[in-house]
Amino acid sequence: xxxxxxxxxxxxTNPPPLHTLEPLPRIAxxxxxxxxxTCAILALLYNHAQRLVLLHYPFTTIVSxxxxxxxxxxxxxxxxxxxxxxxxxxxxxxxxNLEKVMxxxxxxxxxxxxxxxxxxxxPPISVVNTALSVMAYDYPTExxxxxxxxxxxxxxxxxxxxxxxxxxxxxxxxxxxxNILERNPAAYFGSKHALxxxxxxxxILYQGMKVRVEHVVETGKVNDYINTELGxxxxxxxxxxxxxxxxxxxxxxxxxxxxxxxxxxxxxxxNLVYVSREKSRTSPHNFKAGALNALLxxxxxxxxxxxxxxxxxxxxxxxxxxPLRVLCYLSDPTIRSKYGYIQFxxxxxxINKDDIYDCAYTQMFLINPMGLDGLLGPDYFGTGCxxxxxxxxxDPLTLVSPEISELSPEHVVKKPIxxxxxxxxxxxxxxxxxxxxxxxxxxxGFRYGSLVEDFYTGYRFHCEGWKSIFCHPDxxxxxxxxxxxxxxxxxxxxxxxxxxxxxxxxxxSTITFGTRAMGPLMGLAYSxxxxxxxxxxxxxxxxxxxxxxxxNGVSIFPKVSELWFYLYVFLFVGANAQDLFEFVxxxxxxxxxxxxxxxxxxxxxxxxxxGFMEYLLxxxxxxxxxxxxxxxxxxxxxxxxxxxxxxxxxxxxxxxVPLTMAAIINLFSFIWGSIEILRGRNMDQxxxxxxxxxxxxxxxxxxxxxxxxxSDEGKMPIKITITATIxxxxxxxxxxxxx
Ligand SMILES: O=c1ccn([C@@H]2O[C@H](COP(=O)(O)OP(=O)(O)O[C@H]3O[C@H](CO)[C@@H](O)[C@H](O)[C@H]3O)[C@@H](O)[C@H]2O)c(=O)[nH]1
Ligand SMILES: [Mn+2]
Numbered sequence: 001x002x003x004x005x006x007x008x009x010x011x012x013t014n015p016p017p018l019h020t021l022e023p024l025p026r027i028a029x030x031x032x033x034x035x036x037x038t039c040a041i042l043a044l045l046y047n048h049a050q051r052l053v054l055l056h057y058p059f060t061t062i063v064s065x066x067x068x069x070x071x072x073x074x075x076x077x078x079x080x081x082x083x084x085x086x087x088x089x090x091x092x093x094x095x096x097n098l099e100k101v102m103x104x105x106x107x108x109x110x111x112x113x114x115x116x117x118x119x120x121x122x123p124p125i126s127v128v129n130t131a132l133s134v135m136a137y138d139y140p141t142e143x144x145x146x147x148x149x150x151x152x153x154x155x156x157x158x159x160x161x162x163x164x165x166x167x168x169x170x171x172x173x174x175x176x177x178x179n180i181l182e183r184n185p186a187a188y189f190g191s192k193h194a195l196x197x198x199x200x201x202x203x204i205l206y207q208g209m210k211v212r213v214e215h216v217v218e219t220g221k222v223n224d225y226i227n228t229e230l231g232x233x234x235x236x237x238x239x240x241x242x243x244x245x246x247x248x249x250x251x252x253x254x255x256x257x258x259x260x261x262x263x264x265x266x267x268x269x270x271n272l273v274y275v276s277r278e279k280s281r282t283s284p285h286n287f288k289a290g291a292l293n294a295l296l297x298x299x300x301x302x303x304x305x306x307x308x309x310x311x312x313x314x315x316x317x318x319x320x321x322x323p324l325r326v327l328c329y330l331s332d333p334t335i336r337s338k339y340g341y342i343q344f345x346x347x348x349x350x351i352n353k354d355d356i357y358d359c360a361y362t363q364m365f366l367i368n369p370m371g372l373d374g375l376l377g378p379d380y381f382g383t384g385c386x387x388x389x390x391x392x393x394x395d396p397l398t399l400v401s402p403e404i405s406e407l408s409p410e411h412v413v414k415k416p417i418x419x420x421x422x423x424x425x426x427x428x429x430x431x432x433x434x435x436x437x438x439x440x441x442x443x444x445g446f447r448y449g450s451l452v453e454d455f456y457t458g459y460r461f462h463c464e465g466w467k468s469i470f471c472h473p474d475x476x477x478x479x480x481x482x483x484x485x486x487x488x489x490x491x492x493x494x495x496x497x498x499x500x501x502x503x504x505x506x507x508x509s510t511i512t513f514g515t516r517a518m519g520p521l522m523g524l525a526y527s528x529x530x531x532x533x534x535x536x537x538x539x540x541x542x543x544x545x546x547x548x549x550x551x552n553g554v555s556i557f558p559k560v561s562e563l564w565f566y567l568y569v570f571l572f573v574g575a576n577a578q579d580l581f582e583f584v585x586x587x588x589x590x591x592x593x594x595x596x597x598x599x600x601x602x603x604x605x606x607x608x609x610x611g612f613m614e615y616l617l618x619x620x621x622x623x624x625x626x627x628x629x630x631x632x633x634x635x636x637x638x639x640x641x642x643x644x645x646x647x648x649x650x651x652x653x654x655x656x657v658p659l660t661m662a663a664i665i666n667l668f669s670f671i672w673g674s675i676e677i678l679r680g681r682n683m684d685q686x687x688x689x690x691x692x693x694x695x696x697x698x699x700x701x702x703x704x705x706x707x708x709x710x711s712d713e714g715k716m717p718i719k720i721t722i723t724a725t726i727x728x729x730x731x732x733x734x735x736x737x738x739x
Contacts, residue, residue: 015097015100015101016097016100016101017097018093018094018097018101018328018331018332019092019093019328019329020091020092021089021090021373022089022090022092023088023089024088024089024370026088027085027086027087030082030088031085031086033578034085034086037078037571037574037575040570040571040574041075041078043567044567044568044571045075047567048064048068051064052064059738059739060554063549063554063556064556066541066545067541067556069537069541070537070541070542071538073534073535074535074538076531077532077534077535078575080524080525080527080528080531081528082524083375083521083522083524083525083528084367084371084525084528085371086371086375086521087371087374087375088367088371089370089373089374091469091470091471093325093328093329093471093473095321095324095325095328097328098324098328098331101331102331105140107139107140107143108143108330109143109144109145109303109306110137110139110145110305110307110308110309111145111147111299111303111304111307112134112144112145112309112311113147113295113296113299113309113311114127114130114131114146114148114149114313115149115151115288115291115292115295115310115311116148116150116151116152116313117150117151117288117291117313117627117629118154118629119152119154119156119157119217120217120633121629122313122314122632123214123632123633124154124156124157124159124160124213124217125160125186125209125213125214125217126186126313126314126481127148127157127160127161127313128160128163128209128213129184129185129186129316130184130313130314130315131148131161131164131272132164132167132168132171132183132184132185133183133184133317133318134183134309134311134316135168135269135270136168136171136175136176136183136317137317138320138321138323139323139324141258141270142258142259142268142269142270144258144270144271145270145271145272145273145299145302145303145305146273147273147275147298147299148161148274148275149275149291149292149294149295150276151245151276151279151285151288151291152245152276153243153245153251153276154276155222155238156216156217156222157274158234158235158251158253158276159213159222159235160213160216160217161255161272161274162231162234163212163213164209164255164272165255165256165272166209167185167205167206167209168256168263168269168272169262169263169264169269170202170205170263171183171202171206172269173263173264173265173267174199174202177265178198178199181318181319181320183320184317184479185202185206187316187318187349187479189203212225222235234251234253237249237251246279246280246281247279248278248279249278250275250278250430250431251276252273252423252426252427252430254271254272254273254417254423255273255274256269256271256272257269257271257418258270258271259416259417271302271303271417273302273417275294275295275298277290277291277430278432279432280432280433283432283433283436286441286453287453287627288627289445289446289447289448289453289457290441292310292446292453293435293440293445293446294429294430296308296389296407296445297426297429297430297434298426298429298430300406300408300411300429301406301413301425302413302422302426303413303417304409304411304412304413305389306388306389306390306409307326307330307388307389308388309323309387310387311383311384311478312383312480313632314480314481314632315383315479316478317477317478318347318477318478319473319476322477325471325477326342326386326471329342329471330342330386330388336390337396338396338466339377339388339467339468340387340388340391340396340461340466340467341380341385341386341388341391341461341469342385342386342468342469342471343369343378343379343380343381343385343458343468343469344471344472344477344478345365345366345369345381345384345470345477346361346365346383346480347476347477347478347479348360348480348481348482349479349480349481350481350634352645353591353643354589354591354592354594354645355592355596356642356645356647356702357482357483357484357486357595358592358595358596359483359489360482360588362583362586362587362592362596363582363583366472366586366587367582368525368528369470369472370470370472371525372522372525373470375519375521375522376466376518377462377467377468377469377470378469378470379454379455379458379462379525379526379529380454380457380458380461381454382452382453382454382455383454383480384477390409391466392409392444392445392446393408393409394444395464395465395466400439402444403438403439407429447460449506450499450500450502450503450506451495451496451499451502451625451627452495452496452499452500452502452503453499455500455503455529455530456499456502456503459503459508459510459526460508462526463508463513463514463517463518464517481632483630483631484634484638484639484642485631485650485714486602486648486649487648487649487650487653487655490602490607491607491628491630491655492630493603493607493611494606494607494610494611494614495611495627496611497607497608497610497612497615498615498625500529500533501533501611501612501615503526504527504530504533505619510531511523511524511527511530514526515527533611533612535600535603535608536604536605536609536612538604539600539603539604539605539608540604540605540609542692543601543604543605543662543696544661544662544665546693547665547666547669547670547689547692548669548731548732549689550689550690550693551665551669551672551732551735551736552739553686554739555686555689556689557688557689559685560684560688565687565688568688576597579593579597597699598699601699602659605658605662606655606656606658606659607655610654610655637713638713638714641712641714646702646705646706646710646712646714647702647703647705647706647714649715649716650713650714650715650717652717652719653720656716656720656724657723657724657727659703660703660716660721660723661724662696662700663696663724664725664728665728665732666696666697666700667697667700668732669689669693670690670694670697673689673690673693674690677690703716
């Protein structure tokens with residue numbers, strides 16, 4: 001075991017370890033397999049070359065070229081994945097040792113950022129629950145400051161947080177005194193507990209708050225409940241100005257002040273600050289990255305904590321000791337000077353049994369980050385990440401100073417957060433024109449230029465020379481919402497696709513700039529993500545080409561009797577078996593893995609394709625793209641169907657068309673092939689094509705079900721079925737005419 005000694009002190013006795021790092025035993029096997037598989041890929045390319053030389057007909061040449069391009073893309077993507085397999089590690093922390101090396105009063109201050117953007121897609125009561133869960137961290141309360149960024153500029157959200165501030169004065173001491181683990185009230189009251197009177201009373205308070213908040217969201221009016229001067233003053237901003245989500249002044253409201261507000265037991269409360277940065281149609285606001293940068297500045301002016309936690313509005317804390325785990329690393333000055341952030345996995349509650357949409361993202365949020373942890377560290381996932389404030393201001397050796405000294409990570413705040421000077425400066429730095437002619441978004445803060453601001457920002461930090469840490473304790477530190485309708489899932493992935501392509505084809509491309517700055521393995525790892533949309537090329541090719549050829553009796557792969565056939569089988573089985581092994585080792589089941597591989601096919605035929613097109617239109621200047629917030633509300637009927645395991649189509653979106661076409665063509669070619677076999681035809685030459693068609697058909701079972709067997713609202717809209725059928729027929733006819 002390679003023990004990293006935590007927190008060196010001047011004491012003579014060895015301090016107890018705060019964390020350890022251990023390489024996974026599978027490393028040697030991974031490396032050996034990579035060598036074998038590389039040989040197989042080279043053999044395949046040789047086979048391609050052989051065929052291309054022998055061919056004379058234009059059609060078969062085109063087919064062979066398409067297959068060659070597809071296999072080259074697959075080979076490239078396979079190579080990038082190897083970076084995760086060369087040195088996976090597992091870390092452990094020992095928060096129980098923390099108090100032995102560090103006094104509680106010496107813990108650093110912690111600023112927590114929570115982003116929300118739309119009260120109708122992101123119910124304010126859930127955002128409030130997220131905030132309460134972290135306000136109740138097992139950490140010196142007065143050192144915690146929670147900043148809520150409301151990009152929706154909604155009085156409904158502000159109202160919800162005014163309610164939260166009151167409820168928190170009961171909730172925080174309740175959690176502390178009863179040593180509660182689930183500090184998100186909704187989650188706590190949602191699971192079964194013995195209800196003593198104290199719990200009963202708290203529950204009544206919570207329900208009261210929930211009813212008021214939901215009522216206000218429903219009616220759109222807060223007036224019924226506002227009876228204090230402070231409240232009226234705050235909400236006046238919405239009425240005294242032509243206020244819209246896209247155009248409004250900065251609103252900063254300190255709802256709790258740690259220097260004077262106390263809970264019902266007389267202990268100080270954390271700071272709770274509502275921030276809605278200024279918006280104007282004429283200046284770009286850079287979506288979430290812009291919101292986070294505004295919070296970086298507002299928090300610098302008010303508290304300037306050296307530790308920062310960023311959270312999406314739905315990602316609540318599931319473990320009050322999480323900051324202590326982080327301190328196991330950040331309390332060590334040698335770590336602090338090299339490591340920029342500590343990322344926790346994104347875990348989700350409410351995913352159905354077999355995770356039909358692959359929303360757990362086991363590879364992206366668990367397997368791959370463990371691989372990266374043995375190199376420079378995991379990428380940034382946008383939420384559940386603790387930063388050292390210094391990372392936002394230049395590389396580990398050179399501090400890039402912000403335009404005013406109050407924003408510097410070294411600045412010490414001396415005035416109370418509600419003083420006039422502080423509030424005035426905070427409003428100023430949240431202004432929509434503040435960033436003009438500054439380094440924000442380029443050299444300072446979260447980086448602009450990609451719709452996956454998280455991925456891009458973490459990437460640029462690694463390029464600057466920072467490292468990061470992946471921390472995944474057994475009890476998930478955070479839980480968030482996953483989308484439960486296929487369209488929401490695909491739209492989310494489509495946004496990611498566009499953002500990733502923006503990185504892949506920028507001057508900071510992961511494969512060129514990244515490889516130079518971070519070395520080949522990290523460059524490949526980041527390229528696995530940024531180039532993943534090009535998987536749509538082989539996935540689309542393999543979903544249509546072999547089947548169309550099969551329907552016309554044309555063979556495009558080696559015969560069963562040839563040795564080359566077994567090469568194809570090895571490449572397919574080998575890659576999938578290794579993937580399955582990793583998946584199951586990470587706690588997945590076979591069913592989940594099956595659904596995961598199906599989702600790759602679905603993504604390839606939908607959001608990757610559509611994302612690619614939208615990216616092209618944007619690059620040509622034909623359209624602009626926005627950050628479409630993922631829906632986090634839950635429709636009961638939809639939720640029932642989801643938990644039954646049925647795919648949710650329902651909406652007639654063009655994004656479903658290529659997928660449905662593939663489902664139809666694969667089924668027919670497979671049936672045609674089976675009939676030919678029954679009629680005694682020798683399928684030696686077409687066997688591999690039959691296998692592929694059969695495999696895709698099995699993958700498409702939920703689609704056939706949605707097309708013909710279901711009558712609920714989530715079935716495949718008839719419009720899509722008809723369009724896809726017509727297009728599939730047109731495609732088959734065209735191909736048979738060419739042949
Ligand atoms: O203009 C915007 C748009 C979004 N958000 C917030 O950003 C967060 C993430 O948005 P969501 O719709 O939930 O996106 P997801 O696709 O679920 O999020 C993943 O992908 C995003 C990048 O596309 C990252 O920012 C997220 O952290 C990551 O979890 C939410 O809290 C939003 O309120 C803003 O603050 N301002
Ligand atoms: Mn989300």
